Amino acid sequence: MTIAQALARAALLTASDSPRLDVELLLCHLLGCGRTYLFMHPERELDAGESEAFEALLARRRAGEPVAHLTGRRGFWTLELEVSPATLIPRPDTETLVEQALARLPDGEYAVADLGTGTGAIALALASERPRWQVTGCDRVTEAVTLAERNRLRLGIDNVRFVCGSWFEPLDGRFSMIVSNPPYIDPADPHLDEGDVRFEPRSALVAGNRGLADIDLIANGARDYLVSGGWLLFEHGYDQGAAVRELLAGLGYEAVGTATDLGGRDRVTLGRWPGVADEENDNAQR
Incomplete structure (x- = not known):
């Protein structure tokens, strides 16, 4: 799975008000990068462990768990x-x-x-x-x-x-x-x-x-x-x-x-x- 393909999985988050942002934040958390990196390297492939971890996070988000709980972080001010x-x-x-x-x-x-x-x-x-x-x-x-x-x-x-x-x-x-x-x-x-x-x-x-x-x-x-x-x-x-x-x-x-x-x-x-x-x-x- 490439970063571009992972971002496309946002379509599965039908109950979210911000599906694309949710997936971007989950990927940044998983890969230890900023959002700019995702846009600059859409062809970058996730290895097997990263793909498995991403799918697990995505499933939890689909079940309604907040992104902040999945990443353990939230920006404020x-x-x-x-x-x-x-x-x-x-x-x-x-x-x-x-x-x-x-x-x-x-x-x-x-x-x-x-x-x-x-x-x-x-x-x-x-x-x-x-x-x-x-x-x-x-x-x-x-x-x-x-x-x-x-x-x-x-x-x-x-x-x-x-x-x-x-x-x-x-x-x-x-x-x-x-x-x-x-x-x-x-x-x-x-x-x-x-x-x-x-x-x-x-x-x-x-x-x-x-x-x-x-x-x-x-x-x-x-x-x-x-x-x-x-x-x-x-x-x-x-x-x-x-x-x-x-x-x-x-x-x-x-x-x-x-x-x-x-x-x-x-x-x-x-x-x-x-x-x-x-x-x-x-x-x-x-």
Whole structure:
């Protein structure tokens, strides 16, 4: 089988939204090359072992297993992250949360928390762009914290730490910004039985109260952890923007607004907390 013939096998991935890209990524993983190599050497023949391994990967992808799980890697922001079935797979829409967070604070000595960090994607992206921020990522799943720390070490990012605990439980002090991509899918949503999410941890996807339970919990709790003028930012579902804005405004957050993702859908809602003594702002800027 040549590379060109392997690429043509993309026609078998009828259930995928991006069959050609899927096959390219599987081949790059298998051959240890970049996508450009595939286009430059279509005549290159796979040996027997490579062909067998490729067919096995293709079969798993046809069964619906995510490409990120098959390769163990997923690109996010400017980083390549290790992923595993213990966490959500980082997605491009979440980069909207990173963009909005970076727009709220300059590269000063600020304390920032990422709740439910998973692979560490958001925390590591923020820390890589703001070297003077001190970022804390927390997750209640031990395997996720271990994975995030492996990503940190491999990327050589020193201004972030990962701790184990549920939401605010492992945090001390106050923060100039709190970000989160929490579970926000309604347990009754039929899309949970489709696509890649079938292979991701349900606990990281679904929340009660039509998907808003964890957002409600974090929005309430963040008031005890934000400095005066500190920002809270959430990723949420495309149809939850109005509900999250109403929640934040009702809790006393100011400058509440929603940013859209690359598809023009509501994706990130944010607000600024006004009600903490000004001197605590200085204590949080480390």
